Amino acid sequence: MADSTHLETLAIHAGQSPDPTSGAVMTPIVLASTFAQDGPGKHKGFEYARTGNPTRNTLERCLAALEGADHGVCFSSGCAAMTTLLHTLRPGDHIVASDDVYGGSFRILDKVFRPLGIETTQVDMTDVAAVEAAMTPATKMLWVETPTNPMLKLIDIAAVAAVGKAGGATVVVDNTFATPMLQRPLSLGADVVMHSTTKYLNGHSDVVGGVVMTSDAALAERLRFLQNAIGAIPGPFDCYLVLRGLKTLPVRMERHCKSAASIAAWLGAQPGVERVIYPGLASHPQKALADRQMAAPGGMISFVVAGGLPAASALLATVKVFVCAESLGGVESLIEHPAIMTHGSVPPEARAALGIDDGLIRISVGLEAEADLKADLEAALAAARAV
Numbered sequence: 001m002a003d004s005t006h007l008e009t010l011a012i013h014a015g016q017s018p019d020p021t022s023g024a025v026m027t028p029i030v031l032a033s034t035f036a037q038d039g040p041g042k043h044k045g046f047e048y049a050r051t052g053n054p055t056r057n058t059l060e061r062c063l064a065a066l067e068g069a070d071h072g073v074c075f076s077s078g079c080a081a082m083t084t085l086l087h088t089l090r091p092g093d094h095i096v097a098s099d100d101v102y103g104g105s106f107r108i109l110d111k112v113f114r115p116l117g118i119e120t121t122q123v124d125m126t127d128v129a130a131v132e133a134a135m136t137p138a139t140k141m142l143w144v145e146t147p148t149n150p151m152l153k154l155i156d157i158a159a160v161a162a163v164g165k166a167g168g169a170t171v172v173v174d175n176t177f178a179t180p181m182l183q184r185p186l187s188l189g190a191d192v193v194m195h196s197t198t199k200y201l202n203g204h205s206d207v208v209g210g211v212v213m214t215s216d217a218a219l220a221e222r223l224r225f226l227q228n229a230i231g232a233i234p235g236p237f238d239c240y241l242v243l244r245g246l247k248t249l250p251v252r253m254e255r256h257c258k259s260a261a262s263i264a265a266w267l268g269a270q271p272g273v274e275r276v277i278y279p280g281l282a283s284h285p286q287k288a289l290a291d292r293q294m295a296a297p298g299g300m301i302s303f304v305v306a307g308g309l310p311a312a313s314a315l316l317a318t319v320k321v322f323v324c325a326e327s328l329g330g331v332e333s334l335i336e337h338p339a340i341m342t343h344g345s346v347p348p349e350a351r352a353a354l355g356i357d358d359g360l361i362r363i364s365v366g367l368e369a370e371a372d373l374k375a376d377l378e379a380a381l382a383a384a385r386a387v
Helices: 007-013 054-067 078-086 103-113 128-134 157-166 217-230 236-246 249-267 287-293 308-318 348-354 370-385
Strands: 071-075 094-098 119-123 139-145 170-174 192-196 210-214 273-277 300-305 334-336 360-364
Touching (some): 007 249, 054 071, 054 210, 054 236, 071 078, 078 103, 078 192, 078 210, 078 217, 094 103, 103 119, 103 139, 119 128, 139 157, 157 170, 210 217, 249 273, 249 300, 308 370
Parallel strands (some): 094 119, 139 170
Antiparallel strands (some): 071 210, 273 300, 300 360
């Protein structure tokens, strides 16, 4: 079954087979920190848990299969995955990145690697000419998020990948929002794809993790060296939880997308909502690209409520089914205020330029009944209008 090309089958079976010792159909959680050797250097493929673990290896194989990659390398968080990948660069190297990225990604680029001599230029990657203009002889990496966080801009992966290849730069796509169920960046020309496995891949808001996947054997070898050397690895129980979550990823994404599309259309007709941003709406500037590049528009919606921060605060304080919390992609619906929460590390002037203002709200549509989610938002919008 692991040889199937169907993602629904790969999510359940890829990289996995019943345990040869017990016949258990679920991958065992191997908690050992070290592994017995028959003699110096004579082992069964495992020496020390930082270097390799059977549960982690199974997860890496499954994730790689879903993205169509030859190699998957797992980490203790999405930020750890990104940080380790950026350690393949050297002082003097240059990165071109999306202008609208997760606040934690901005923090890593600007506050961690810039002081180390690795500069980043952020541009609106919906404009491929802007990406080309930002390239320099020192550019070694293009960092792409699509859909972006939180403005849900879509970037043409194939077009940007062509620019990167022409300039000799590695093209990385953060595919966290879309998952391989909705888009597979490697098939569109990207060199590397990464995820925060915390989000949709795990899907149950009970683990933190990250992964980097590629078919570049030399890069994969370097990443495995850094994974072992730096040591930002996930524990085996965390890997088991993500493996368990992957088995329902196809059906979960189908429901997330169906509900989000309905709620986005509904929100656009509600009083007090100034703007709804969702790639599936005709009003989205990259709707045609969404139709071409993605299997479905996703489960994330951003919208602007009239009345600024007081109205947004009242809305967030009123919801009962939606949970006011950071993160996304879980079975439960989450709602947050990007300017204060997920993107608080982005300078105010940069937030303003992107449209991340005090009235912007981001929601991750979960698996609850659509009617309950709409009723919850309707009451919260009424509270916002009353401010």
